[in-house]
Amino acid sequence: KCITVNYMMAKDSVKKRFNGEGDGMSFTEFTYQLVQGYDFLHLYQTMNCKIQLGGADQWGNITTGTELIRRKLGPEAEAFAITCPLITKADGTKFGKTESGNVWLDARYTSPYKFYQFWLNVSDEDAKRYIKIFTLLDRETIEALIAEHEAAPHLRVLQKRLAEEVTTMIHSREEYEKALEASNILFGSSTSEALRRLDEQTLLQVFEGVPQFRIARSELGTLPFIELCAGRTNIFPSKGECRKMVQGGGVSLNKEKVTDPMRIVTEEELIAGKYLLVQRGKKNYYLVIAE
Known part of the structure; x- marks a missing residue:
């Protein structure tokens, strides 16, 4: 009742599809902004969530949420939308939950070891972008890392620092050090003690694909x-x-x-x-x- 069809039709993302971009628009896609808007309202009321972040393609859906909160709870109920250019992987696909080769923040879906490996194995170009987006390092540090990386790309300084920063932020310093140790078992001169410290899940992930x-x-x-x-x-x-x-x-x-x-x-x-x-x-x- 709070959101009119006129409001929904006015969204750029909807107008483009109605004007022939793509293969038209299904009713499900058209009404998705109501579902996402209601989700924002629910999070606002139950979790005090006031900011929703997303890729630029989500702008219309997120602002439907801010509008629904305002109309439902009054103008004093402040909610905000922040979007950034859509972040893609090296193959051009987005980080969507239905995509393959994805990383999850939840350790149940992507273990800290696999999470660390993902960032460690990104391309040089992706590493230069990702370190600016996903870490809290200041500009001077990032520029120095990029310069160091370009002087000796084979050392993968950028990927190592990116993997360290993001894994520590999401999983803890301890989990980062475990992931680093696990990587050294496969690629470095690690010890028998380090091997025995691995839990079974990480051991199988480290040696995934070996005979x-x-x-x-x-x-x-x-x-x-x-x-x-x-x-x-x-x-x-x-x-x-x-x-x-x-x-x-x-x-x-x-x-x-x-x-x-x-x-x-x-x-x-x-x-x-x-x-x-x-x-x-x-x-x-x-x-x-x-x-």
């Missing part, structure tokens, strides 16, 4: 390492190749160098009670699951 093998838990305690790698699994194509690489110092179990190919693998070595991490060379990882 996985399953062995019987009952074999642990009698199973030689060489048999694990070239008998029960095909981490190595042959025992001879496994032995040779162990002797050359190129094989690790749970981030600890293996010096004897005949050493027995025990149940006590399982990470999170069920995983063994074998590393062959610098970059080849294999996850063995004991069942």
Whole structure:
């Protein structure tokens, strides 16, 4: 009753669609501004929410909310709309909840590790934009970071600082440090202790995509390492190749160098009670699951 059809028709976003931009407008799309407006009114009344932020494409919907609040609660009920140019990902798509490859603020949907990785892996151009939008760093700091990044892009100074600032802001300094440590396990010279500190969910996320093998838990305690790698699994194509690489110092179990190919693998070595991490060379990882 508070919002007229005339008011809704006057919105630029509606007029453009009625004037032939796109494929017309469904009734659902037309009335969406009422739903979003009522949502703002509800948040205003129940949560004392006075400002709604969004992309520039949401201007019409958000101002319907400010108008509804004013008409329903009187002119003294102040509510505000702030929009910014729509922020897109490198592929040109927006950060919509229906898009793939999205990041959520809620750790249940995007873990702190994956959240950190998202910002760490953005392109150089996106990093230059995002650090201005998503962090509270001052202009001088940002300009200095961009200059430092341009002098040595391979160091990814900008992405590292962006990931640090945003992860700390959303999840805490502690979660940022955990995410950093988890990243170092895969890409750096991390320790066995750091690996054991990972919770199971993060461990599986860090090693998502690496080859996985399953062995019987009952074999642990009698199973030689060489048999694990070239008998029960095909981490190595042959025992001879496994032995040779162990002797050359190129094989690790749970981030600890293996010096004897005949050493027995025990149940006590399982990470999170069920995983063994074998590393062959610098970059080849294999996850063995004991069942």
